[in-house]
Amino acid sequence: MSLIQTHSFTITQALQSCFYRIPDYQREYVWGPTEAVQxxxxxxxxIDAGGKQYFVGTVLVAADGPGRQADELDVIDGQQRTTxxxxxxxxxxxxxxxxxxxxxIEGLLASSYTNLEGMTVSRLRLEPCYENAADLVQFLRQYDGADGELSDALDHAAIERFGSAARLTDVFLAISEYLDHNFPEHADLARFWGHLANNVIFIQIQTDVSSALKIFETINERGIGLNPMDLLKNLLFAQVKQDDFAKLKDKWKKITTPLEQKKQKPLRFLRYFVMANYKIRDAHSKGIVREDQIYSWFVDKDNAAVAGYATRPFEFVDTVAANVERYLAFQSGRDSQGSPSAALANLQHLTGTSLSQHHVLLLAGGKLxxxxxxxxxxxxxxxxxxYVFTRTSTKDLEALFxxxxxxxxxxxxxxxxATQRLALNEFIATHFQxxxxxxxxxxxxxxxRYRLGSMPKYRSRxxxxxxxxxxxxxHSGTKTRGLLSQYTNLEIEHILPQTPRSDLLGEWCEGNDEDYQSYVNRLGNLTLLEKPHNIVAGNDFYDSKKPLYSQSGNYLTRSIAxxxxxxxxxxxxTINSRLQAFEHWDAKAIDVRTEVLISLALEIWSTAPAA
Known part of the structure; x- marks a missing residue:
């Protein structure tokens, strides 16, 4: 086996020192938004760990892949994180x-040099040889448009998106959304970047290809180090007699196996479990337990007494397992009893994969x-x-929750x-209202100020x-709210078309001083329409669309006509007094309908006591 070298690198050090390639023989990019957000x-x-370094794992690279240049390394293991x-x-x-x-940052993404013809050539610091991904990654490196415009921009550039390319696009948008919502201010984003650039480290193991592949096989066969929950498990095993090891092991599987099957991070669950079930006493922590504090929290004498794992280890494991069951049920739209919950299913349409802190409240209320x-x-x-639609940072929500x-x-x-309901109503009025x-x-x-594309499309939907x-x-007098999915499955219709025919654009320009594109993505110009009607409506004039709107299955769209x-x-x-039909569709109509929808929104998203 050739010489094995190891280096501790920050992200910036790694990309400044060399170029990386995901070789053709590697598997495709399989991560999605969930893994990226985690x-x-x-x-x-x-970030709040006092400037400490944060270790994100190992990356295995080889220095002699086929077709490799002198300053290029093939990524053998760790390509999902690297990408x-x-x-x-x-x-x-x-x-x-x-x-x-x-x-x-541009210097970390690519390096430029002058070739023999005197032309400037750009070379990516990471060359992903995933199927159909090279052009996509090159495009994303230079993309300056809004998230909502990315799909159209990729179509215009004739970049196909399937397999790895589709997942890369989804992850890029998920990352962008995460940064927008968690670091809306420039100073906050700069602090995140400073931490990422200087404190996030990994160990790079470098050797030749054949040796690297052997190391990769060894790592995957034998494992490296402890599983994140092993320390807690060992702490529990220290509390029971050896004769009870088998019993504790079987109970422990009820915690780890379901999380593994649903591909949930154990440490994230444990953090939410602790904050949901116990009072966090440390004044400096603001009520938050970070991942690197979990084990320390449990071994604290006072916390150990509250959790009771030393005196009642089996009861403690049962409590954790019950919380795992609830946690996974909530994520699948089911309540603590495993029954379908319209409220949880509807909530997921808003939170997507980028918001999860509310599980602290859900776990705390699991016995309601x-x-x-x-x-x-x-x-x-x-x-x-x-919080989401005012773009308020959600990073402080955990302390609040x-x-x-x-x-x-x-x-x-x-x-x-009834008494419980009174206490709940008081809580809602005090905090939410x-x-x-x-x-x-x-x-x-x-x-x-909202424009379609200013946030992820699933949230606009x-x-x-x-x-x-x-x-x-x-309109129907229905009091009980049902599932939102029957509406989120509809198409977003631009009443004023996104890509207007030349005669329609000419008519707009004659009658309006305002720029066409500034109005086409406004809230008042959007409605939901069944796909067959949406296809027929196309880029027609408003007069041609009105009959299609009248046939829609939802009254909000019918009421436009x-x-x-x-x-x-x-x-x-009663609802008609809140709506307005339009004879003509122009800038004034869009402004009026925007105000109509805003008025409805303020009425809809408001707190109410439980009856």
Whole structure:
């Protein structure tokens, strides 16, 4: 076996020192947004660790791959993380556009040199030989547009997206969304970048290809080091007699096996479990337990007494296993009893994969009576909506939720459902209602400035779906909210077409001083429409679309063309007073409808006491 060299590198040191290639014989890029967001969460959580280095694992590279240049290394193991870090840099470069950080990041993404013909040639620091990915990664490295415009831009550049290329695109957008929502201010983003550039480290193992492949086989066959939960497991084994080891091992599997099957990070679950179930006493922690503090938290004498694992180890394991079951149920849209929950399913349309801190509150409220729990989830959705759509940083939510979890646990123990409901209503009024009320003006301004593409499309679809559902409920007099999925499956229709025919564009320019493109993606120009109608509507004039809107299955879209008239003092007349039909479609109509939808939004996303 050739000489094996090891180096401790930061991300910047690694990319400054060499060029990397994902060789053809490697597997495709298989990570998705979930894995990328978990990695981002790990890095973000380590920022507050007092400048300590954060270890993200090992990368195995070979120095003599086929077709390799002198300064190029083949990545044998760790290509998923390596590629994801490269996508992070692409997203950061775009966010730092026009700031001093941009040139530095561009230098980490690619290096330029002059060839013999005197032409400047750009060479990527990471060459991903995934199928159909080279052009895509080169494009993402230079992309400066909005997230919502990426798909059209890739289509225009004739870059196909399937397999690895599709996953790379999804992860890039997930990273971008994560940075937007967790670091909305330039100073916060700069702090994240400083931590990533200087404190996030990995161990690079370098040798020749044949030796590297042998090392890779050894690592995957024999494992390296402890599983993240092994220290806690060993702590528990120290509390029981040897005769009980088999029993404890079987119980422990009820914790680890379900998490592994659902590909959930054990440490993330443990953090949420601790904050949801115990009062965090450390004043400096702000109620948060970081991943690198979990074991220390458990071995603390006072915490050990509260958790009870030393005196009641089996009972403790059962408690953790029950929380695992709830945690996974919540993520699949089911409540603590395993029953389908419309509130949890609807919440997922808003949170996607980038928001998970609310599981602290869900776990804390897992023992609430079913109706009360469902109401709590609905109010969490309303609360988070304001945070997401006003682009308020969500990084402080964990500290907030950890403190609130203490209160939820307390009234969860109330056995009488009505008394429990009163305590829940007081909690909602104290925490959710006050926070939402303080953000009304901010939300109104944010929705006026909203453009399709300014945030991930699934959240824009959620926004329109929730308003559409609300109008349908008001139109029919329905009081109980159902699943949002029947609306999120509809197409987003631009009333003023995205790609207008020349005659339509000419007509707009004659009658409006405002720029066409500035209006086409505004909230008031968007509605939800069934796919067959959406296809037919195409790029036609408004007059041609109105009959299609009248045939829509949802009243919000039908009302654009004409309001229903059904008697007096009915639910229809009530919702009609909040809506408006339009004879013509111009800039003024879009402005008016934007205000109509904003008014509905402020009515929809508001707190309400449990009845």
């Amino acid at each position: 990695l981002l969460d790990d890095i973000t959580e380590s 994801t870090f490269f996508l992070m840099l692409c997203a950061l470069r775009r966010r730092f556009r026009g700031h001093p950080q941009q040139p530095t 009576r079913p109706a009360n729990f469902e109401h709590l989830v609905e109010q969490i959705e309303n609360f988070l909506f304001f 950890s403190r609130w979890a203490d209160e939820i646990r307390e009234f969860s123990t109330i056995t009488d459902e 006050s926070s939402i009320a303080s953000k009304h003006d901010e939300l109104r301004d944010a929705l006026r 959620y926004l329109l779906a929730r308003i559409t559902q609300h109008v349908d409920m008001a 004409q309001l229903s008239t059904v008697g007096k003092n009915t639910t229809v007349t």
